[in-house]
Amino acid sequence: MAAPSRTQVLALYRMLLRESKKFPAYNYRTYALRRVRDAFRENRNVEDPKVLEQLLSKACDNLAVIQRQAAIGKMYEIQRTVVESKPNKFI
Amino acid sequence: MLPYQVNYYGNPHSRTHAYGWESESAMERARKQVADLIGADPREIVFTSGATESNNMSIKGVARFYKAKKKHIITTQTEHKCVLDSCRVLEAEGFKVTYLPVKKNGLIDLQQLEETIRSDTSLVSVMTVNNEIGVKQPIKEIGQICRSKNVFFHTDAAQAVGKIPINVSTLKVDLMSISGHKIYGPKGVGALYVRRRPRVRIEPLQSGGGQERGLRSGTVPTPLAVGLGIACEIAQQEMEYDHARVSMLADRLVQKIMSEIPDVVMNGDPEQRYPGCLNLSFAYVEGESLLMALKDVALSSGSACTSASLEPSYVLRAIGTDEDLAHSSIRFGIGRFTTEEEVDYTAEKCIQQVHRLREMSPLWEMVQEGIDLKSIKWTQH
Numbered sequence: 001m002a003a004p005s006r007t008q009v010l011a012l013y014r015m016l017l018r019e020s021k022k023f024p025a026y027n028y029r030t031y032a033l034r035r036v037r038d039a040f041r042e043n044r045n046v047e048d049p050k051v052l053e054q055l056l057s058k059a060c061d062n063l064a065v066i067q068r069q070a071a072i073g074k075m076y077e078i079q080r081t082v083v084e085s086k087p088n089k090f091i
Numbered sequence: 092m093l094p095y096q097v098n099y100y101g102n103p104h105s106r107t108h109a110y111g112w113e114s115e116s117a118m119e120r121a122r123k124q125v126a127d128l129i130g131a132d133p134r135e136i137v138f139t140s141g142a143t144e145s146n147n148m149s150i151k152g153v154a155r156f157y158k159a160k161k162k163h164i165i166t167t168q169t170e171h172k173c174v175l176d177s178c179r180v181l182e183a184e185g186f187k188v189t190y191l192p193v194k195k196n197g198l199i200d201l202q203q204l205e206e207t208i209r210s211d212t213s214l215v216s217v218m219t220v221n222n223e224i225g226v227k228q229p230i231k232e233i234g235q236i237c238r239s240k241n242v243f244f245h246t247d248a249a250q251a252v253g254k255i256p257i258n259v260s261t262l263k264v265d266l267m268s269i270s271g272h273k274i275y276g277p278k279g280v281g282a283l284y285v286r287r288r289p290r291v292r293i294e295p296l297q298s299g300g301g302q303e304r305g306l307r308s309g310t311v312p313t314p315l316a317v318g319l320g321i322a323c324e325i326a327q328q329e330m331e332y333d334h335a336r337v338s339m340l341a342d343r344l345v346q347k348i349m350s351e352i353p354d355v356v357m358n359g360d361p362e363q364r365y366p367g368c369l370n371l372s373f374a375y376v377e378g379e380s381l382l383m384a385l386k387d388v389a390l391s392s393g394s395a396c397t398s399a400s401l402e403p404s405y406v407l408r409a410i411g412t413d414e415d416l417a418h419s420s421i422r423f424g425i426g427r428f429t430t431e432e433e434v435d436y437t438a439e440k441c442i443q444q445v446h447r448l449r450e451m452s453p454l455w456e457m458v459q460e461g462i463d464l465k466s467i468k469w470t471q472h
Contacts, residue, residue, distance in 0.1 A: 027429070031428045083433050
């Protein structure tokens, strides 16, 4: 398999963020967004195609986890936290 | 976890059909994940219902197995209730237990430990990270002392595993308790590490079908074990990231609170600690009132974990905290999912409420007037 292209990586990044926003629980949502951003930032300078491929496959696995967990989260009602009821700058 | 509650429902101990084998291999994978996190062999891991059971198993198990020759156990005053209560039970059975005091910073005195070990001491049990004040005991040094004196060493590492690097070989630990929900795994599951070389023998608490090498009979809950295994794997991958973040948030909280409120004391050693567990005493404020005022933070955002009890904590009393300060202490828990906003909200609310409560407090007024509270005789006879 050829090394993943820049477009592929960015598409995956956007998809991860979009899916992370679907967590109903405040703490999991903010964590998922933060962790995805930090992971991509940490690896922004990776050039090695082998490493890139590994990272990408890990990201795909995690995308599946996020989708599944967000879906499970949505099955049950949730109470909003005090922090959320304030006007929120981050989400 | 979920697949093992739905599609793969086989009993992991059924050896005669594929249905059971699927569950068994999942359970064994989980065992390896737990073992890898602490540098152990998978055969040394026993699944239990949690750290409480693991602690009971090790303390009662070791003491009872070696009771013919050895009748003495050493632990500390700041251990978790389940360790202390297990020791009380053993005392009733005729064992001698030494409850080592801790220094002002919450750590034990190694020399005192060494002097306390007798020829008939079978076990030393010291927790790695304290659940109330977050101090980290010198486990490696204790392990060394115990090994040289031929005494088994058990540590309750429920608060430490997955948060700080732990390796049972370098620490020379013989038994170690692990909890599932403290590392973001499921509740109702835990593990016990039991060393094979040199072998530690324990008398099982539960009798039955001989699962888990006869040490813990009863069917292993596959979904929970799988959850614990994955939690261990993630904890291993994320340890550095999580630790950096928890330290940052803890600093932020302490910095904000300490810069705005005078007379705040941090309980426990400031250096040897896990940053995710903070215990602060707010002088001249009644802890219960502060807890009441902060209730919405603790309950609805889950960012501030406060332990409420009318009695001052025995851990704080053991480190020699004054009664009034022990009454005014609050424990803050910071974890993987805590956000900056939650920390800021908690800090702000804390500052505001402490100011409000101190305004109403006659004690605070007297201190402002320069009266030494210790010089006052409160009772008239």
